[in-house]
Amino acid sequence: MEGRGKHRARAEDLRERYPYAREVLTLYLALLDVWDQELPPEQAFPLVVKATEAYGPAPLAEAARAAEVSVLDAWAGGAELDAAAFYLARASGAVGPYRPQAGDGDCPRCGGPAVLSYRSGGAEKLVSGKRLLRCGYCRHDWAFSASTCAGCGETSGSERTVYAEEVPGEPAVGRRDVSGDAMLPQLRIEGCESCHRYLIDVDLGRDPRAVPEVDELAALPLQLYAAERGLSKICPNLMGF
Ligand SMILES: [Zn+2]
Numbered sequence: 001m002e003g004r005g006k007h008r009a010r011a012e013d014l015r016e017r018y019p020y021a022r023e024v025l026t027l028y029l030a031l032l033d034v035w036d037q038e039l040p041p042e043q044a045f046p047l048v049v050k051a052t053e054a055y056g057p058a059p060l061a062e063a064a065r066a067a068e069v070s071v072l073d074a075w076a077g078g079a080e081l082d083a084a085a086f087y088l089a090r091a092s093g094a095v096g097p098y099r100p101q102a103g104d105g106d107c108p109r110c111g112g113p114a115v116l117s118y119r120s121g122g123a124e125k126l127v128s129g130k131r132l133l134r135c136g137y138c139r140h141d142w143a144f145s146a147s148t149c150a151g152c153g154e155t156s157g158s159e160r161t162v163y164a165e166e167v168p169g170e171p172a173v174g175r176r177d178v179s180g181d182a183m184l185p186q187l188r189i190e191g192c193e194s195c196h197r198y199l200i201d202v203d204l205g206r207d208p209r210a211v212p213e214v215d216e217l218a219a220l221p222l223q224l225y226a227a228e229r230g231l232s233k234i235c236p237n238l239m240g241f
């Protein structure tokens, strides 16, 4: 398991750089304080509720205030949860439902859907450019083909679209900072025209300080761009985007 110090430092850094991500990352930092205590989900739950009431966006804070700890069992039992309950269950560290792995793009441990994709940098021990997926249910990581859609297994290059801010030969997306540099060069949208779904891919080779689950939370401009193009996320991230 990765140490959370790196997650904390990255969240603080991105919060300063991207004002639009401030609220989400402030809540994420408060959740790190809860996770550091390594509590069982039932004990983490009231602390997650408290952190969400204090730092979460108003609708989520309100939903958290009204939520019952029974959402943890509902989640484990495979019940359909609304966005707030889904957030509370995952943020409390509750075990998700086990479902048979439907495709290669699903988690080999629990069958859950992928929530993000990332590529290792050259400095990592892994082969440069190797792609991994992270489970949106249990946070397990597994290696996955860089040229296959994690949602439907599509391998045709003509059906797969990649949007990034500044990759030669690819459509540019997102905003630029005052110096004209891409703001989010380490992030891109991996979209699929077959299933109309996408994931955010975090390229550690472009920014070795990136922490996939933190950087993905700062991908809001790309997520809006994907939504405009009719793409929906394979699995929403912790904050529901
Ligand atoms: Zn999983």
Ligand SMILES: [Zn+2]
Pocket: 149, 150, 151, 152, 153, 154, 192, 193, 194, 195, 196, 197
């Ligand atoms: Zn697909």
